[in-house]
Amino acid sequence: MNMSAARGVRGTRERLVVIGGDAAGMSAASQARRLKGAEELEIVAFERGHFTSYSACGIPYWVGGDVPDRDQLIARTAEEHRARDIDLRMRTEVTEIDVAGGRVRARDVDSGAESWTSYDKLVIATGARPIRPDMPGADAPGVHGVQTLDDGQALIDTLARTRGRRAVVVGAGYIGVEMAEALINRGYEVTVVNRGSEPMSTLDPDMGRLVHEAMEGLGITMVNDAEVTKILTGEDGRVRAVATEAAEYPADVVVLGIGVRPETTLARAAGLPLGDHGGLLTDLAMRVRGHENIWAGGDCVEVLDLVSGQERHIALGTHANKHGQVIGTNAAGGYATFPGVVGTAVSKVCDLEIARTGLREKDARRAGLQFVTATIESTSRAGYYPSASTMTVKMLAERRTGRLLGVQIVGREGAGKRVDIAAVALTAGMTVEQMVSLDLGYAPPFSPVWDPVLVAARKAAKAVNAPLS
Incomplete structure (x- = not known):
């Protein structure tokens, strides 16, 4: 059955099919539903697991006991999605995408029963799989x-x-x-x-x-x-x-x-375009390249690195939820774009905070960029204020232009989220010299007079302007 024939059976109401019931998929479904009611748009979503709309990033903290209850990681249950007129089919795995026929084949994980579901618009949010x-x-x-x-x-x-x-x-x-x-x-x-x-x-x-x-x-x-x-x-x-x-x-x-790899087995079999990292390739509207009515988002896609200009695969829930918002808006007839990322991530091991954004040295070399580095040690608060902890900040800047290329921070309390300063500067295309003059908040309980990120920027600016030896 082709798409026009399928729509004739359903009347004028379109059908949006979503493959994957976590961050990108259900954000897309929810956003599309906000913009279009059930009388205009039918939404069918398939999820092969037992859970939907959950925080995979929180799993280590649940395993470690910081989060005592698994259900605290679930943002919205299947029942809550269904109450919003989203036909969410749990424990149902999509096994084939028929692009020419505008349909997907799905299998009930428990019974093994298979059936085809036609679509007018398709969202692929199959996530990533552990290596x-x-x-x-x-x-x-x-x-x-x-x-x-x-x-x-x-x-x-x-x-x-x-x-x-x-x-x-x-x-x-x-x-x-x-x-x-x-x-x-x-x-x-x-x-x-x-x-x-x-x-x-x-x-x-x-x-x-x-x-x-x-x-x-x-x-x-x-x-x-x-x-x-x-x-x-x-x-x-x-x-x-x-x-x-x-x-x-x-x-x-x-x-x-x-680590993980993009889960693009279905997409590859359907002949959809994949990048060098194995992820689906999309345009700025998160539409799969060359396919007007197919979108993809989350851990199964590659995204544009705004610093290097190259495609990357970054599996993070922050991106997945933004992708879903963009996809849902566009699938419902609106307009939204996802411009790209700068590669910001933060983590911890016990009381040690670890953060990075932008390019590492090897990333900059791969992109053909010449750069300088600056590494400094500082404290999270004024040195005389109780509980001030040390941190190390490393900064990369482009030689000659001084454009910020990347920042890495390792330290104790107060270190990790400082990377957000650099993430904003990267997105804005700032130079390290411009960063030195940033008007950041200061009081002894929060920062030294010179914030560690600005100390690193000042040192990087000197390196940029130093004569070549």
Whole structure:
């Protein structure tokens, strides 16, 4: 059945089909519903899991006990969506997109029953999937990826019934670092095995070294420059150790924190355009390139980096919700755009705050940019004020022009959210010299007279203007 014939069966009412029931998908559905009533627009959404509209970013804090109740991570339940005239079909997985026919095939996860649903407009919000290494033992009981609430519940269930207290985290990016903290909070002896030279590859190695030292100070064993070759199991089939070429690390539970990839299996099979990172390519309106009535958003797409001008894959709920707002507006006949990102992210491990925005040194080199760097140490408050804590700020600026390229911050309380100053400056295309004169709030409980970000900007401005040696 083609799209015009399908619409004839339904009358003049259009049908919007959404694949994926989390941040981007349900934000799109909700925004479209705000703009168009059920008499004009039918909305059908498919979600293969048990939960919808939840904060995946909060899962490590739920696992670690900071968030006591799983339901606190759910922003809106399936019943709440349905009450707003959104036909949300849970535990239903879309298995095929028929672009030419304007329809999707869906399978009931529990019964296996399959059916086709036609669409006039389609939203693809399939998210990302955790990277699982292709090695012996990767699927053994006791080995967990953490991407969905179902994943988080499975890990919590394992922790509850595991007698031993040894945990190995594979990978030291955001997920790995946050899960190391969660397991420390649960009383586990934690080893992090990282193939990079330092943890947090989203930072330059010199800043990652600060994270390394802080993690070891918390009692976490860091193993860098180590590639996991296999996961060893015991006679009962459960995980017992993680092996590298050089050593074995005993484990009663293993958490994979290697990262994620865009989940674009359906899109690839349908012949939709993908970028170098495997994510869907869209225009500024989040419309899939070359397809008038198909949009995509969230962790399954690539986005424009406003600093480098290149496409990137960044899996963050902040972007996903913004994508959904843009998509829902456009799918309902309005107009909105998503211009791009500067790559801002913030995390923590216990009391250590880690933040970055813009380009790392290797990103700038890849983009063909010449740059200077400036690294400073300062404090979160006036040095004489009680509880002032130290932080390190690193700044990159373009040689000759002085344009800000990136900022990284590692420190204690008050360090992480300072990166937002730099994120705004990057978005505005400011130079480091312009940043020096920013009128930031000051009082001894909040900042030194010269905020650490401005101290770094002042040092970077001197480096930009220094004669070439």
